[in-house]
Amino acid sequence: MLEIKGLRASIDGKEILKGIDFSVKAGEIHAIMGPNGSGKSTLSAVLAGRDHFDVTAGEVKYYGENLLELAPEERAHKGIFLGFQYPVEIPGVSNVNFMKTAINEKRKFENLPPLTAAEYLKLMREKMAVVEMDSSFSSRGVNVGFSGGEKKRNEIFQMAMLDPKLAILDETDSGLDVDALRIVAAGVNKLKKPDNAFIIITHYQRLLDYIVPDIVHVLYDGRIIKTAGKELALEVETRGYDWLIKG
Amino acid sequence: MSQQYKYSPDIPEIFRCRVPLPGTSQAYLIKGSFRDNIKYGDKLHLYGKEPLGFNLSVTPGAVVPETIQIISVRDSGNTGAVNFVNTCVFGENSESNVLLCTHTLSMDEFHTESELEITLEKSSRVNFVIMQNEHNSSSHKMKFNVKLSKGSYLRMNIVSLHGARLENIINVRLEEEDATCELNGIYLVDGIQEIRTTVNMDHLVPRCHSNQLFKGILNDESKALFSGKITVFKNAQKTEAYQANHNLLLSRKAKVYAQPQLEIYADDVKCSHGATSGRLDDLALFYMRSRGIGLSEARLLQQLAFVYDVLEKINNEPLRNRLQEMVESRLRGEFGQCMNCSMNCC
Numbered sequence: 001m002l003e004i005k006g007l008r009a010s011i012d013g014k015e016i017l018k019g020i021d022f023s024v025k026a027g028e029i030h031a032i033m034g035p036n037g038s039g040k041s042t043l044s045a046v047l048a049g050r051d052h053f054d055v056t057a058g059e060v061k062y063y064g065e066n067l068l069e070l071a072p073e074e075r076a077h078k079g080i081f082l083g084f085q086y087p088v089e090i091p092g093v094s095n096v097n098f099m100k101t102a103i104n105e106k107r108k109f110e111n112l113p114p115l116t117a118a119e120y121l122k123l124m125r126e127k128m129a130v131v132e133m134d135s136s137f138s139s140r141g142v143n144v145g146f147s148g149g150e151k152k153r154n155e156i157f158q159m160a161m162l163d164p165k166l167a168i169l170d171e172t173d174s175g176l177d178v179d180a181l182r183i184v185a186a187g188v189n190k191l192k193k194p195d196n197a198f199i200i201i202t203h204y205q206r207l208l209d210y211i212v213p214d215i216v217h218v219l220y221d222g223r224i225i226k227t228a229g230k231e232l233a234l235e236v237e238t239r240g241y242d243w244l245i246k247g
Numbered sequence: 248m249s250q251q252y253k254y255s256p257d258i259p260e261i262f263r264c265r266v267p268l269p270g271t272s273q274a275y276l277i278k279g280s281f282r283d284n285i286k287y288g289d290k291l292h293l294y295g296k297e298p299l300g301f302n303l304s305v306t307p308g309a310v311v312p313e314t315i316q317i318i319s320v321r322d323s324g325n326t327g328a329v330n331f332v333n334t335c336v337f338g339e340n341s342e343s344n345v346l347l348c349t350h351t352l353s354m355d356e357f358h359t360e361s362e363l364e365i366t367l368e369k370s371s372r373v374n375f376v377i378m379q380n381e382h383n384s385s386s387h388k389m390k391f392n393v394k395l396s397k398g399s400y401l402r403m404n405i406v407s408l409h410g411a412r413l414e415n416i417i418n419v420r421l422e423e424e425d426a427t428c429e430l431n432g433i434y435l436v437d438g439i440q441e442i443r444t445t446v447n448m449d450h451l452v453p454r455c456h457s458n459q460l461f462k463g464i465l466n467d468e469s470k471a472l473f474s475g476k477i478t479v480f481k482n483a484q485k486t487e488a489y490q491a492n493h494n495l496l497l498s499r500k501a502k503v504y505a506q507p508q509l510e511i512y513a514d515d516v517k518c519s520h521g522a523t524s525g526r527l528d529d530l531a532l533f534y535m536r537s538r539g540i541g542l543s544e545a546r547l548l549q550q551l552a553f554v555y556d557v558l559e560k561i562n563n564e565p566l567r568n569r570l571q572e573m574v575e576s577r578l579r580g581e582f583g584q585c586m587n588c589s590m591n592c593c
Contacts, residue, residue, distance in 0.1 A: 045533075048533075048537050049533075049536070049537070050533050051533075052529065071536065071542070072533060072536035072537050073536045073537075073539050073540060073541050073542070073545075075537075076536070076537055076538055076539035077539050081537070082537045084534060084537075087534070088528075088530060088531045088534040090531065090534075090535070090548065090549070090552050091552050091555050091556065092551055092552040092553075092554075092555025092556070092558075092559075093548050093551065093552055093555075098535075098538070098548075099538075101540055101544065101548075102535075102538040102539045102540055103539075105539045105540055105541060105544070106539045109539075141552075141555075158538060162538065162539065
C-alpha cells in the first residue's frame with residue numbers, strides 16, 4: 001500500500017527527516033514511537049501533504065503512485081487520513097456541514113452523486129456511535145469549545161466518516177484521560193479492516209495497550225533506528241529510548 | 248416570501264432587494280426621495296420629508312416586532328450628486344427593528360451622501376441593520392449621528408458587501424446613564440474598492456456600555472481604513488467600552504489602515520481596543536484539505552469562519568441567515584458577474 005524510500009524533508013533549510021524507509025501493507029497497524037523532536041509529526045505532515053516542508057530526497061509510493069505529487073485534498077480523496085495532534089478550530093462551520101462538504105467532495109472524486117440528507121444523517125449517527133459522541137456535537141462549530149478529549153474523538157469520528165485506506169494518527173493519545181483513550185482506541189479497533197492500514201504515532205506505550213500494533217518503529221533524529229514487533233513498545237516503556245539511541 | 252415583496256413603480260420591476268423577510272414592511276427611497284408611507288396604527292410612522300429623506304418615529308411604549316425595511320436606490324438617469332438627511336426617533340420604552348439597504352441599479356458614477364439622525368429616548372430598544380450593496384462606480388458616504396438616552400439599547404450592524412467607495416461615519420453619544428451601544432460591522436472589498444469607517448464613541452456619563460467589533464476581508468488591490476475612537480469623559484465612571492478591528496488580507500497588494508484610539512479622562516473604567524491584520528491560516532487550510540476539501544472551498548470556509556462572529560450578532564435569525572448567504576455569494580465572487588448588469592439582483 002505504502003512504500004517510503006530514503007525520504008528526507010526539511011523546513012527553512014533545517015533537515016528534519018534524514019532518510020526514512022519503511023512500507024505498510026493493507027491490514028497492518030504500525031506504531032511510530034520516539035522522543036520529542038525526533039520528526040514524528042513532520043513525517044505525518046509530509047505524508048498528508050502539508051506544503052511547508054520541503055521534500056529534498058526520496059520517494060513515497062501509495063498503491064504504486066507518487067504520493068508526493070498530489071495535493072492534500074487529492075490524497076484525502078484517494079484514502080489517506082491524518083488525525084491531527086492539535087485539531088484546528090473552525091468557528092462558524094458546523095461539524096455537520098464540514099463533514100458533509102468533505103464527504104461529498106470525496107464522492108465527487110469517485111464519480112458518485114452527493115449523499116441525500118437522509119443518507120448523510122444515517123451515516124453520521126452510525127459513526128457518532130463509534131466514538132460515543134453526543135448528537136449535540138453535530139451542530140457545534142468544528143472543534144470550537146471542545147475539550148482536548150472531544151477534539152480527539154472528533155478526529156476519530158471524521159476518520160470513521162471518511163473511511164480511509166491509510167489512517168495516520170499523530171499523537172492522538174496526547175492529552176487524553178483514560179476514558180477518552182479507551183473510546184478513541186475502541187473507535188480505531190472497530191474501524192480496522194483487512195483492506196485498510198494505520199500508522200499510529202505516539203510518545204508513550206499507553207495507547208498500545210488498547211491498540212495492538214503489528215510493527216513498531218522507533219524514530220530518532222530523523223531516522224528510524226529500530227523496527228521490531230509489538231514487544232519493542234513494551235521495552236521502550238520500561239527502558240526508555242536511551243539504550244536505543246546509544247546503541 | 249416573494250408574494251410579500253413590494254415593487255416600486257419608479258424603478259425596473261426586475262430589481263428586487265434580496266434581503267426582505269416575511270413579515271417586513273418595505274418602503275423605497277429613490278435618489279433620496281421617499282415614496283411610501285408606512286403606519287402601524289399609532290405605534291410607528293414612516294414618511295417622507297420635503298424635499299428629500301425620511302422620518303421614522305416610534306411612539307413611546309410601542310413594541311413593533313416586525314422589521315421596517317427601507318430600500319434606498321440610485322438608478323440610471325438620475326446620476327447627479329445627492330445628499331439628504333433622514334431622522335429616526337424611537338420613543339420612550341419602545342422596541343423596534345429597522346433594516347436599511349442601499350443599492351445602485353447601474354454602473355453610473357453615483358455620489359450619494361446621506362445622514363441619519365438617530366435618537367433613542369429613555370429605555371427604548373432598537374435593532375438597526377444596514378446592508379450596503381452598490382456597483383463598482385458608486386460612492387456613498389453615510390453619516391450616523393446617534394444619541395442614546397437613559398437605559399436605552401442600540402444594536403447596530405453594518406454589512407458592507409460591495410461598492411466602489413463606501414464611507415461610514417458613526418458618531419455615538421451615550422448621553423445618559425445605563426445606555427448600551429453594540430456596534431458591529433463587516434466590510435468586504437476587492438478590485439480597487441475602498442471602504443472607510445470612522446467611529447466616535449463618546450461616553451459622556453457614568454455606567455454606559457459600548458462594544459464594537461468590525462471585521463474586514465480585503466482582496467486584490469482594495470483598501471480599508473478604520474479609525475475608531477472611544478472617548479470616556481471625566482465623569483463617566485464605571486464605563487465599559489470595548490473596540491476591536493480585525494482584517495483578513497487575501498492579497499499582497501490589499502492595504503488596511505487601522506487606527507484604534509482610546510481617550511480616558513475617568514479613573515474607574517473598563518476599556519480595551521485593538522486592531523489586527525493577518526492572512527489565511529495555513530494550518531487551518533491544511534486541516535480542511537486533509538479532509539478532502541479543495542483549496543478554494545477551504546479558503547472560502549475560512550473567510551466565512553472569520554466573519555461568523557460578527558454576523559452572529561444580528562439577532563434576527565432569518566435576516567442573519569439571508570445576510571450570511573449574501574456574504575458567502577459575495578466571497579465566492581458571484582457579485583463580480585453583476586458588474587455590467589444593471590439589474591443587480593441584490
